[in-house]
Amino acid sequence: MSDDVLAIENLSAAIRNGPTLLHEISLRLAAGEVHGLVGTSGAGKSMIGRCVLGILPAPVRVTAGGIRFLGKQLVGLSERDRRAAGASLALIPQDPLSALNPSRRIVSQMTDVMRLRLHLSHAEAYARALAMLDEVHIRGPQDVLRRYPHELSGGMRQRVLIATAFACEPRLIVADEPTTALDVTVQKQILRLIRELQRKHGTSVLFVTHDLGVVAKICNSVTVLNAGRIVEQAPVADIFLRPQDAYTQALFAATPRYDRPGDTLRPLPADFA
Numbered sequence: 001m002s003d004d005v006l007a008i009e010n011l012s013a014a015i016r017n018g019p020t021l022l023h024e025i026s027l028r029l030a031a032g033e034v035h036g037l038v039g040t041s042g043a044g045k046s047m048i049g050r051c052v053l054g055i056l057p058a059p060v061r062v063t064a065g066g067i068r069f070l071g072k073q074l075v076g077l078s079e080r081d082r083r084a085a086g087a088s089l090a091l092i093p094q095d096p097l098s099a100l101n102p103s104r105r106i107v108s109q110m111t112d113v114m115r116l117r118l119h120l121s122h123a124e125a126y127a128r129a130l131a132m133l134d135e136v137h138i139r140g141p142q143d144v145l146r147r148y149p150h151e152l153s154g155g156m157r158q159r160v161l162i163a164t165a166f167a168c169e170p171r172l173i174v175a176d177e178p179t180t181a182l183d184v185t186v187q188k189q190i191l192r193l194i195r196e197l198q199r200k201h202g203t204s205v206l207f208v209t210h211d212l213g214v215v216a217k218i219c220n221s222v223t224v225l226n227a228g229r230i231v232e233q234a235p236v237a238d239i240f241l242r243p244q245d246a247y248t249q250a251l252f253a254a255t256p257r258y259d260r261p262g263d264t265l266r267p268l269p270a271d272f273a
């Protein structure tokens with residue numbers, strides 16, 4: 001479909017003179033859709049997100065395939081063109097603390113991004129930061145803007161980063177395990193918040209998670225990965241009703257089901273891990 005926001009086509013990536021990390025990954029993401037990337041640790045979920053964002057670790061290279069974002073091919077672009085195309089992309093990271101600079105107040109970290117991306121004046125950026133903190137339901141936003149990252153709770157820091165991500169009106173957000181570092185009760189609130197803003201702004205989201213429960217709550221469709229390869233790709237309802245692949249079935253068997261409290265959990269077999 002030509003109106004896809006993101007189309008990853010047969011994408012492969014490898015460590016230079018080393019192993020292949022991603023094998024011919026293809027996936028499509030329509031406007032306003034949330035697509036889950038699931039799999040155990042090391043499956044290549046974050047690496048796909050990094051390919052899309054153009055922030056691969058130094059030794060890793062895209063070796064084949066492409067990434068079309070809003071109709072534009074990102075693979076092979078010059079640094080400058082890549083940055084321009086990336087203005088409509090944003091990241092919600094796994095660890096909000098390490099994503100923030102510990103020695104700078106929240107206000108400058110939020111307004112810097114907006115001034116750079118949206119070319120706002122200082123006053124405009126400040127007003128937008130306030131409005132965005134309101135959107136993520138932070139009370140006393142003026143006070144929060146004056147704080148340093150260590151003065152906020154983990155959940156508050158993640159709200160700040162979500163506000164910053166949505167502030168630049170991206171068409172696509174990569175959310176890389178955005179709730180993993182948080183307490184369980186806060187995880188639910190943050191998940192609900194991302195869903196709320198994603199719907200309100202019509203933003204597409206590539207949602208990286210190892211948690212199938214999270215997929216059920218937020219994703220429209222899902223790609224299951226194992227060792228850098230796609231093992232299954234389907235609308236969420238289909239995956240939950242009829243997992244086709246043995247690996248997906250094993251992932252389900254290792255996931256607690258609230259609706260089946262009597263079930264015995266089966267750890268992932270060693271040959272899958």
Ligand SMILES: Nc1ncnc2c1ncn2[C@@H]1O[C@H](COP(=O)(O)OP(=O)(O)O)[C@@H](O)[C@H]1O
Nearest residue numbers: 015021040041042043044045046047048057059
């Ligand atoms: N900075 C890096 N340099 C080289 N290889 C890496 C780096 N980060 C991750 N990898 C490798 O890439 C593969 C996929 O990792 P990753 O995408 O982080 O997995 P996931 O997010 O699914 O847990 C793993 O084999 C991992 O060891």
Ligand SMILES: [Mg+2]
Nearest residue numbers: 045046047176
């Ligand atoms: Mg990861």
